[in-house]
Amino acid sequence: AQSVAQPEDQVNVAEGNPLTVKCTYSVSGNPYLFWYVQYPNRGLQFLLKYITGDNLVKGSYGFEAEFNKSQTSFHLKKPSALVSDSALYFCAVRDALILTGGGNKLTFGTGTQLKVEL
């Protein structure tokens, strides 16, 4: 079974400072990894994904994430946070080996609330 853990319910950071939102995963094969952001009363918005290749993935709005296979982590980062980055962030994983049927399923973490203050 595949799973995702987001160990922090909330992350607080001052505007202009770097931010990190943590994610660890578990799959039986190689992972496909995703980050989504959710603003209040809106659906999830795709930020970035790791499929294969370079461990550092760049995405929308200046976000990036680093895939670390040995630590089974995929932490979301941004060099300089903005107040407008305040939102709920979800990490998600899918097992790359299972392409069809019930295996082609995305499993989400419980989310991390990011709060960026002036």
Next chain:
Amino acid sequence: EAGVVQSPRYKIIEKKQPVAFWCNPISGHNTLYWYRQNLGQGPELLIRYENEEAVDDSQLPKDRFSAERLKGVDSTLKIQPAELGDSAVYLCASSWVTSGSSYNEQFFGPGTRLTVL
């Protein structure tokens, strides 16, 4: 490009009443997903369609939930009868998925917030 459209955005019903949610995916997307998101949780997949076929409905409570995707485009998710525990946000998502290809990201609609009293 228009995104995933869902309606209604909010629905309040009394328990034991029926309710239906509608989703129109992004044009050209062959795969459609219904998720349920409980308060403080991540989305959980209820059912996934590839074109008209439901290829994964293992998490759908089939005693009260049903879904259809006629003509492989729009989809409807129904609950009958609704229970208090069904209060949640119901999200629809779509993507383009082909066998053997890299996994493409899912695009989500704004969701329907259901409150069962």
